[in-house]
Amino acid sequence: MSQPERSGAKPGRFSIPLRLAITLPVALILIASVGFQEITQHDNSARLIDTTSIRLLDALTVTTRNRLTNFLEVPFAAQQALGDAIVRYKLYTPGNMEPVYRHIVGTFRDLYQDQPQISVMSFGGSHGDFAGVRRKDNHYNLMLSDASTQGQLLIYKENAPGATAASFPGYDPRTRPWYAPFAQSGKAGWSDIYANYDEFAEVTISAASPVKVAGQLIGVVDADIKLSDLNRFLRDESLRGSGSIAITDAQGVLIAQSGDSPVLSDGHGGIARGQRLSLAQSDDPVLRVAAAWVAQTPQDQSVSFHDTLDGKAYSGRVTPFFDQRGLRWRIVTLVPDSDLVGDIRASTRRAGILLAGLAITGLLLCLWVIGWVTRPIHRTAQAANRLAQGDWLAKINTRSPIRETATLVKAFNTMARQVDLAFNTMRDQLRLDGLTQLLTRQGLLEEVNWPEPRPAILCLIGLDGFRSINDNLGYDTSSRLLQAVAERMRNHLPCLALLARIGGDEFAVICMDPTMPADEAGAQVLALFATPFTSGDDEVMVSASVGVVEGLLSSDHLPEWLRNASVAMGEAKRRARMSSVVFEPAMLERLREVSRLTSDLRQALDQNQFLVHYQPVVNMADGQISGLEALVRWQSPTRGLVPPAMFIPIAENSDLILALGDWVLRTATRDIAGRLDTLPADFELHVNVSARQLIQSDFIATLRHALQESGLPPGHLTLELTESVLIEQGGQTVERLRQIRNLGVKIAIDDFGTGYSSLSYLGTLPFDCLKIDKSFVDNICVSPQDTAVVAAVLHMARGFGVTAVAEGVETEDQARRLREMGCSHAQGYWFGRPVPLADIRWPGQ
Incomplete structure (x- = not known):
């Protein structure tokens, strides 16, 4: 058996051939890579310029329209x-x-x-x-x-x-x-x-x-x-850059513009003094470029265009601006392409030159690198000696293409890593979450143990409806979803941040030394949830609510920050899905106010302070009242008439909604049963049911008792459940709805169109009515998009063989438009506000 070489032995005769063998292919690969990279970069830059122009122009137009509104x-x-x-x-x-x-x-x-x-x-x-x-x-x-x-x-x-x-x-x-x-x-x-x-x-x-x-x-x-204030408003648009923005009426006559040129004529050019100028008559040559595009574009349509002025390229857009109060304006935006794409072209050229320089440098360094990798292997022996003496972090950083050396280095580093891993595993189990590999709450406290407080932003993220994901898709899918959320946070958060999972469906992000305001940090976190997550074979769309705290952070203050962020996150969940809220001290006072309001609600139930008002549901064909929706009102002796929007969410977040919902159900059925002989044969009483009521095991018994006690036939009662309730309650919803239908009671899906249910899931639900949400009815006379949504819902209702009721009808024009579209029933202030039953204006009265 041959003796092993000592650590100080020199490389063998294969050193020179190895260098030559590596240099040639490396040089060829480098040259080919540089050429391919240059071609690819040129194509990508062209696509990037086009895409960036469109997006930035979209942002300017949308921002101007929203700010103008x-x-x-x-x-x-x-x-x-x-x-x-x-x-x-x-x-x-x-x-x-x-x-x-x-x-x-x-x-x-x-x-x-x-x-x-x-x-x-x-x-x-x-x-x-x-x-x-x-x-x-x-x-x-x-x-x-x-x-x-x-x-x-x-x-x-x-x-x-x-x-x-x-x-x-x-x-x-x-x-x-x-x-x-x-x-x-x-x-x-x-x-x-x-x-x-x-x-x-x-x-x-x-x-x-x-x-x-x-x-x-x-x-x-x-x-x-x-x-003049409108002119100043347009000049203050931060996204405008060196571009121009104008507002015109339907005939293209100027109302306001962002430049210094006047909107009114000074009497020159054959135009009467004080007369408003048209876009084509403006002193701003950039706006005159847009005049032809405005003239040839229908008033209710948008158009994007490109034009040039004095050899300078411009991108522009004409966008209609309508409102319900009679304004029929247009917003005209023109921005130089140089503002939109900046120095992308120059950067591309510099990158090409830099890439070529790097290629030359790499080629010159090739021989040196090869010589470096063939250095004597005595470093391996030295590292092994340190490991034998107890240095568990010993590691060989030298890499060699020689097979024997590479095998030895790999085996040694593997052994060293295993030893080090054994010592770190126990510590990591305390600091890291086993599922997502993010920091735990304890790990986050350790990481924030800074010598001095430092500026930071804490974003506490709560996944919306995670329990229903567990119930509907199973724990394996939900676990993979949590892993996907953690991975996206690691890869796509723009700031230097600490990431932690501090609860079952809660994550914490601490942006250190932030360069952005707190609300922008929250918006960037929410942007991570804009696209679906891949969970195994499933694509899962999950929304989140974010609470944000900013200031100087130290480890002593982190528990308080987490509490405040939780308060802000709770506020975000109450507002809407996909909301971000920055913590304010007043939120703690609002929490105390919610506590006081909850206490008053309990007393109100005991002292019979609630009333039931009724809003008519009208048959659009003959204008007759075909039903009433029961709506609860709270007449407090100290607070006065409390709006439902103030106490219903609080009741839903506590057990009070159960008692309140049962009281409304009993009261409404008793009121209508008492005068049923004077009502139409197909009359329907609509009563809203919350998610908390629906999932109660005794709900069917409660419903049956209310019908028996009041004497109201089941066919005259319709229970309204929101689309979000049907989605979030998952599989148990279908069975509970069937039990309700078996009693003879009808089911309506309320606020339809505001949730995210699929048609396939909708097809599994037993229901009798779709109620079109007010948000789509509001703009039905001016918004083609909302008109299309309402038409789709009406078509869907006919396809399912159910009734469609349009909510929130407030004007005669809305009612006329719905009738023309074939909507059979509607309710809203146009037909009648919610009032006590005795004040309902029945046909003929």
Whole structure:
């Protein structure tokens, strides 16, 4: 047997051939890789530029539209609130406008000081009186015309009568554009664009509403927005860059624009002074480029386009902007391609040059590397000696392509890793979650044991509806889902973060030294749940709720942070799925308020403080009432009439919903049974049932007892369950619904279209009615998308052979549109508000 070589032996005769054997293929592979990489990078860059342009233009358009909606909503809500106050507090007396202007001054200064888009709030009386407050450069001027001014319009220098800045005899608000159309129509809306009746004559658009008392018009309220403020609003759009944004009316005439050029003519170019310019007449050459695209695009359609100006490429979009109050505008955006794609092209060229340089450098280093890997193997012997002396972390970092050396190095490192792994396994079991390999709560506390507090953001993530995933898909699938969530967090979180699983379906993310605000960190975490997770052979869509805490974090404060994040996460779950909420100290007070409200709810049940109101369900064919929906109301002796939105969620999160739901069921069945002989033969009573009620083992017995006690035939009762309840309760839902149907009671799926149920799952459920959610009915007259959804639900209902009821019908136009689409039943304020049973207006009364 040959003797083993000593650790100091030199490489054998194969060193030189090995170097040559490796150098040639490495050089060839390197050259081929560089060429392939250059071609691939060029193609990818071109695709990236196109994709980036579209996405950034989408973001600019959507952001502008959403900001504009919010910008306009404030003055509209302000003037409606003013009109309500005038009626509620009986502020208007013909000839004396002092109570009115005092209220306007207080409201303007206290509530809308931070809303710079409101320039004027005013009220014109039906007798020709007028009171208003004008804001200019953060200074408030009273404008008054009543008996005290002998019919003149006086504009005072302050917000109360005193020294005057201007006066206008013969002023009559009833002739102004913000008064006459709305007094005549009796509806709120936006006025035409007009010039103010003051010393500045600034061009304005008004949100206006008629004010009525007992059905009689007493005047019109309005809130003004100057077009110059709209210009400033567009200039402030952060995503605009060096691009241009304009708002036009349906004829392409400018309303506002982001540039410095005027919207009104200065009298040159054959256009009358003060006349609004069209897009084609704008002084901004960029906007003139878009004029042709606006002219050839139908008003209700969007169009994206590319054009050039002075050799500079622009991407643009024309988007309709409609609302229910009469606005028919268009938003025009044009952004230079250089703003959209930045220096991607230049970066691509630099990357190509860098790649070529790296290739040359790599080729030159090739011989040196080969020489390095063939160094004597005495390092292996030295490492083995250290291991024998108890250095369990001994490791050989030298790698060699020689087979014997590679085998020896691999075997040694494997042995060293196994020894080290044995010592680390027990510690890791305490610090790491065995399923996801994330930190445990204990591991997170250890990691946060910093010498000094440091800036951090904690995001506590709770998976929504995880229990139903366990029930429906099994624990194996849910375990793989947790692993998939952990893996996505590891791979896609943008910040340097500590990740932990601190509960069955709760994860914690600590972003260290963050560079983003807390709300943005929460949004980035939520973005991880935007696409399905792969769990074995299943694709599972799971939503999450996130609570966020930020500040200076130390290990001593982490338990408090986790508690506060849990409070914020609970707030997010109450708001909606896929919500992120930043913790605020007021949330703890709200928790205490919820506790007090829960206590009051228990007393309300004991003291019979609840009422049942009924809202009609109408047959669209003949307008007859075909049913009533029972809705609970709480008349508290201390709180007054408490809105259902305030106490129903609290009741559902406690056991109170069981007693409350049973009381509503018994009361409603008894009320309707008592006058059933006066109702139509096909009359249906609709009663809402919560998820907590449905899963109770004695629910069927409770339902049967309510029917027997009241004497109401089962065929006249319909139980309403939300789509989300049917999904989250899983497999037990179908059996429970069959038991309800076996009693002869009907089932309606409430808020249909807002959940995520599949048609195949829907087909397994026994039900008799689909109730179309109000969110789709609201915009049915202006939104093609919502119209398509409603049409699809109606078609689906006919396919299943069930009744469809449209909820939330508030206008005659909505009712007419639903009738044209073939909707058979509807309910909403247009047909009747929820009232006590005795106040229901039956046909013929």
